[in-house]
Amino acid sequence: MSAITKIKKTGRSGFFRGGREDSPFKRLVIHAILILACIIAVYPVLRVFSVSLRPGDRLLSTSLAIIPEDASLEAYRAILVDRDFLLWVWNSLIITIATAVVGVILAATSAYAFSRWRFPGRGAGLVFLLTTQMIPAAMLMVPLYILAARLGAINTYRGLVIAYSVTSVPFSIWILKGYYDTIPLDLEEAALIDGASRMSAFWRIILPLSTPALAIVFLFNFMQAWNDYMLARIMLQRPDLYTWPVGLWNMLFSYKTEWGVFSAASILVMVPVMTLFLYSSKWLISGLTLGSVKG
Amino acid sequence: MKALTLEIITRSLGEVGSTVVYVLVAAVVIEVVLYLLLTRVFRSKYAIPAMLLTPAIIGLLLLIVIPIGWEVWISFTNMSLRHFRDPEFIALGNFVRVFTDPILQQARFFPVFLQTVLWTVINLIFHVSGGMALALLLNRKMRLKGLYRTLLVFPWAIPQVIAVLAWRNEFHFQYGFVNTTLQSMGLPPTRWMDAPLANFAAACLVNIWLGIPFMMVIILGGLQSISREFYEAAEIDGASAWHQFRYITLPMLRPVLTPAVILGTIWTFNNFNVPYLINQRELETTDILVTALFRAAFEYNRYGFSAAFALIIFAILFVFSVFYIRVTGSLRSVYE
Numbered sequence: 001m002s003a004i005t006k007i008k009k010t011g012r013s014g015f016f017r018g019g020r021e022d023s024p025f026k027r028l029v030i031h032a033i034l035i036l037a038c039i040i041a042v043y044p045v046l047r048v049f050s051v052s053l054r055p056g057d058r059l060l061s062t063s064l065a066i067i068p069e070d071a072s073l074e075a076y077r078a079i080l081v082d083r084d085f086l087l088w089v090w091n092s093l094i095i096t097i098a099t100a101v102v103g104v105i106l107a108a109t110s111a112y113a114f115s116r117w118r119f120p121g122r123g124a125g126l127v128f129l130l131t132t133q134m135i136p137a138a139m140l141m142v143p144l145y146i147l148a149a150r151l152g153a154i155n156t157y158r159g160l161v162i163a164y165s166v167t168s169v170p171f172s173i174w175i176l177k178g179y180y181d182t183i184p185l186d187l188e189e190a191a192l193i194d195g196a197s198r199m200s201a202f203w204r205i206i207l208p209l210s211t212p213a214l215a216i217v218f219l220f221n222f223m224q225a226w227n228d229y230m231l232a233r234i235m236l237q238r239p240d241l242y243t244w245p246v247g248l249w250n251m252l253f254s255y256k257t258e259w260g261v262f263s264a265a266s267i268l269v270m271v272p273v274m275t276l277f278l279y280s281s282k283w284l285i286s287g288l289t290l291g292s293v294k295g
Numbered sequence: 296m297k298a299l300t301l302e303i304i305t306r307s308l309g310e311v312g313s314t315v316v317y318v319l320v321a322a323v324v325i326e327v328v329l330y331l332l333l334t335r336v337f338r339s340k341y342a343i344p345a346m347l348l349t350p351a352i353i354g355l356l357l358l359i360v361i362p363i364g365w366e367v368w369i370s371f372t373n374m375s376l377r378h379f380r381d382p383e384f385i386a387l388g389n390f391v392r393v394f395t396d397p398i399l400q401q402a403r404f405f406p407v408f409l410q411t412v413l414w415t416v417i418n419l420i421f422h423v424s425g426g427m428a429l430a431l432l433l434n435r436k437m438r439l440k441g442l443y444r445t446l447l448v449f450p451w452a453i454p455q456v457i458a459v460l461a462w463r464n465e466f467h468f469q470y471g472f473v474n475t476t477l478q479s480m481g482l483p484p485t486r487w488m489d490a491p492l493a494n495f496a497a498a499c500l501v502n503i504w505l506g507i508p509f510m511m512v513i514i515l516g517g518l519q520s521i522s523r524e525f526y527e528a529a530e531i532d533g534a535s536a537w538h539q540f541r542y543i544t545l546p547m548l549r550p551v552l553t554p555a556v557i558l559g560t561i562w563t564f565n566n567f568n569v570p571y572l573i574n575q576r577e578l579e580t581t582d583i584l585v586t587a588l589f590r591a592a593f594e595y596n597r598y599g600f601s602a603a604f605a606l607i608i609f610a611i612l613f614v615f616s617v618f619y620i621r622v623t624g625s626l627r628s629v630y631e
Contacts, residue, residue: 041504090299132355157311249456
């Protein structure tokens with residue numbers, strides 16, 4: 001009897017798994033810890049924002065206030081009007097979107113093959129895909145540059161789009177394969193019995209059900225291309241083709257370091273990724289883990 | 296200065312758009328030809344998977360396998376800026392020199408390797424424990440949960456290069472908030488950029504900050520998939536909170552944690568941006584293997600040597616992963 005009342009009382013409140021009936025004090029502590037963690041997570045970004053608002057003559061300051069007293073948007077005007085920043089962002093944006101589209105298509109179909117067929121070499125293929133993750137990024141730079149030069153892919157968007165989307169294919173396949181594995185075979189079999197072809201079952205049943213994983217793969221491809229510096233540095237040598245990391249980096253080390261302008265640029269390039277992140281956050285958790293949870 | 300004109304927009308859109316179209320058309324043509332060939336001529340039962348895989352295989356062959364082959368060939372030669380066109384075959388010379396000669400100016404392979412292991416272990420311990428703590432706190436019905444989750448993912452969502460450069464400013468001796476905060480607590484400021492140990496610690500701090508959100512998201516997903524019935528049953532048996540964590544939560548998280556830990560280890564071991572950019576004074580004491588590799592290749596232009604060096608780093612990671620997968624017995628499920 002007492003054991004049952006105890007369960008009813010404490011209900012679902014184990015500390016290690018969360019419950020609905022935490023005591024007020026415990027809730028207070030939890031909120032306090034989370035607020036502190038949020039401050040640590042966001043504060044450096046707020047500082048960048050703060051520097052971007054400071055007028056040019058007061059960049060270095062020991063003040064910890066976020067919005068300076070004499071805030072000005074001068075740095076934003078400088079980066080948007082006086083520099084090629086918009087051009088760099090445009091270059092990055094189209095390369096990145098094309099990369100994400102191509103990357104998702106390549107991975108979505110291959111992952112389906114890995115998930116649904118037991119073909120010879122499947123295990124080896126999966127291990128190979130994992131192995132590619134271990135390649136240090138700097139390792140492929142010299143051979144990739146020589147290859148790109150031979151194929152005439154230097155100074156083209158095309159070379160970069162293909163290079164980015166292919167190099168992120170292995171990780172995308174792993175995520176998508178894990179996700180497809182969780183979708184019951186019965187759904188496709190029912191469609192096949194109704195006379196649908198294998199590909200139309202894939203197109204009409206599997207893909208719509210995999211939206212969370214597809215969103216995550218799109219996001220990963222997007223982030224990888226949007227943030228890359230190393231490959232863009234060696235593949236793009238004409239200033240009008242620079243992506244923002246290359247352009248910003250050059251700006252940072254060729255002019256006298258203008259932290260206000262750099263910070264304004266940082267805030268602006270964060271916007272697309274943050275938007276995409278927030279938009280896909282409802283899929284982020286299920287898309288990343290559902291596949292591996294099933295085991 | 297070049298403005299973003301309409302002409303540039305149309306030209307670039309045209310090039311990128313045509314790239315996407317070319318890739319797709321090429322993929323479809325290859326797939327259809329292969330499919331017809333396999334079904335009509337060879338009558339293979341693997342026609343569909345073969346057709347689905349081919350575009351990715353071609354891409355990976357061209358951009359990963361062939362470059363690795365090149366890299367292996369380069370590693371057997373003395374290619375450098377001076378011998379770029381006429382590299383000589385020197386067999387295993389480079390591989391021997393990685394271990395016998397300094398890999399940079401003074402740093403030798405084994406100290407840098409130990410430093411890299413230390414770097415990986417420190418980071419991973421904090422990533423997993425920090426991510427686990429936050430995920431456990433978030434995994435409950437509570438107010439503001441969505442807001443907390445969004446804010447906590449910030450470090451992951453901002454471009455890494457920007458985050459690292461921003462942090463580098465914050466480690467400034469006089470103006471950075473790290474020292475300002477230390478001083479306001481009555482502690483002496485630290486020379487984060489010049490002192491070898493402090494610089495390494497600074498790199499660790501930044502990378503821990505960057506890496507926790509990924510683990511948090513992964514673990515949170517794992518936690519949400521654990522059925523509440525296990526805990527209810529455990530509570531009837533009188534299991535304490537710690538026991539529930541130890542015997543239910545941890546084992547049930549294993550399928551999520553193992554791949555995340557393997558990937559986390561590889562990514563941390565190979566992390567270039569953080570140690571390279573935080574290391575403003577180019578201290579060789581902060582270098583880990585991949586930053587040393589980058590310097591050997593692109594600052595000292597020793598291509599043959601750095602190719603051998605890269606292959607050795609790759610081999611270390613490969614052996615580790617195989618070992619880890621064997622020991623934990625994980626990933627077995629992926630093969631079924």
